[in-house]
Structure formats: C-alpha cells, structure tokens
Amino acid sequence: MHEWGEILLKYYNKNTKIKDDDLMINYLSYWTDNGAYYYWLTEPNRNYEETILDVIESSNQNKIPFKSIQFDSYWYGAEKGYREGIY
Numbered sequence: 329m330h331e332w333g334e335i336l337l338k339y340y341n342k343n344t345k346i347k348d349d350d351l352m353i354n355y356l357s358y359w360t361d362n363g364a365y366y367y368w369l370t371e372p373n374r375n376y377e378e379t380i381l382d383v384i385e386s387s388n389q390n391k392i393p394f395k396s397i398q399f400d401s402y403w404y405g406a407e408k409g410y411r412e413g414i415y
Contacts, residue, residue, distance in 0.1 A: 352396065355396070357396040357398060358387070358397045359397075360397075361398060366383070367400065384397075
C-alpha cells in the first residue's frame with residue numbers, strides 16, 4: 329500500500345506536507361459537537377464559558393496535550409435556539 333501511495337504521489341507530483349502539518353489529524357483535540365459530553369450541557373451551576381475553562385484547566389492539570397478546541401455552534405451565543413448564536 330505504501331509503495332502504491334508513493335507511486336501515486338510521484339505520478340501526480342503531490343506530497344504529504346498538508347497532511348503532515350494538519351493539527352486535526354496529528355494531535356489530540358477537544359470537541360463540543362453532537363456526541364461530546366458537554367454537547368448542550370454545562371457543569372452544574374456553571375455557564376458554557378466557565379465549563380470550557382474548567383475543561384482546559386483539568387486537561388492541563390492532568391497533562392492531556394490537546395492542541396485545539398472545536399466549538400459547536402451553540403457555544404457562540406448566550407442562549408440556545410434559532411438565531412441566538414453568530415450567523
């Protein structure tokens with residue numbers, strides 16, 4: 329498979345630089361989208377901002393080395409619902 333991939337890269341004059349530099353596929357990231365623990369959920373008595381800051385603090389304390397955070401659309405606005413976030 330690797331040999332075939334090398335042949336195709338050479339034939340089409342391509343390289344793997346984009347893939348090699350991509351944070352999303354090379355490093356751990358934290359996601360808040362559908363299926364994530366904090367999807368439409370905050371910690372008790374905390375708002376969304378406080379919750380994500382707590383996640384970051386906990387990750388730093390536990391030496392979890394994520395390099396990026398994905399914020400799902402409901403994180404953009406103060407309230408949930410239609411057109412309450414940035415659009």
